[in-house]
Amino acid sequence: MWETLNEALTNINTKDDYLARRDARQAEQDAQREREQQQREMGQWRAELWACPSCGGDVDPGHTAQDGYQPQRGGLCPVCERARRELEAERIAAQERTGIVARLRGRSADR
Known part of the structure; x- marks a missing residue:
């Protein structure tokens, strides 16, 4: 995982802070992937519908x-x-x- 230059330069604390931010970014990326997967599944489900x-x-x-x-x-x-x-x-x-x-x-x- 990478950080922007500004974030990297403002890291004045320990490695634990970096790991916490990395974990937060990872959680956000995982949540985004999950939302995208749900949207794909919803699109597939909508494609199976037909009008009565x-x-x-x-x-x-x-x-x-x-x-x-x-x-x-x-x-x-x-x-x-x-x-x-x-x-x-x-x-x-x-x-x-x-x-x-x-x-x-x-x-x-x-x-």
């Missing part, structure tokens, strides 16, 4: 919803997928109800 075709929000492929849904590339976000499943279940239930009612009506009309 339904709501336009970011979809994280590593996220698993409470019901176990894990989005596939280009698929819906967990919130939109849950809404789609609920609507589909309601549609099926409505078809079953109307199908039963329609059959009962048809039977009563035949009598």
